[in-house]
Amino acid sequence: MVLETLNPMHYITSxxxxxxxxxxxxxxxxxxxxxxxxxxxxxxxxxxxxCMGIGPLISHGRFLWMGVGNACNYYNKTYGEFVRVWISxxxxxxxxx
Numbered sequence: 001m002v003l004e005t006l007n008p009m010h011y012i013t014s015x016x017x018x019x020x021x022x023x024x025x026x027x028x029x030x031x032x033x034x035x036x037x038x039x040x041x042x043x044x045x046x047x048x049x050x051c052m053g054i055g056p057l058i059s060h061g062r063f064l065w066m067g068v069g070n071a072c073n074y075y076n077k078t079y080g081e082f083v084r085v086w087i088s089x090x091x092x093x094x095x096x097x
Contacts, residue, residue, distance in 0.1 A: 045093070047075070047084035056086035063087055072096065 048055040063071045063085075075083045076096050083094045 045082065045084040046079040056089060059085040060087055060089070 048059050050056070059071075059075075062074070065071075066074065071085075072094050075085055075094055081095065081097055085092050085094060
């Protein structure tokens with residue numbers, strides 16, 4: 001009994017219920033679905049997708065890693081002459097011919 005009260009996991013597990021209420025799972029699924037819809041962005045401009053903030057991180061990382069010139073050439077070869085990317089969290093357009 002004394003060892004059980006001294007165990008810190010005893011206090012943590014006593015705060016968490018043994019089973020989740022039945023309504024919790026559908027509410028979590030609905031919240032995830034609404035979050036995906038909220039972050040979805042339709043754009044006619046080609047470029048890497050937003051994808052919950054992962055696209056801007058990848059494009060910014062590519063610019064840091066490859067440098068501005070090489071990254072611009074990469075995006076122009078991949079997406080065409082007019083491309084939307086993110087640099088430092090700012091939406092940036094690359095126009096080249």
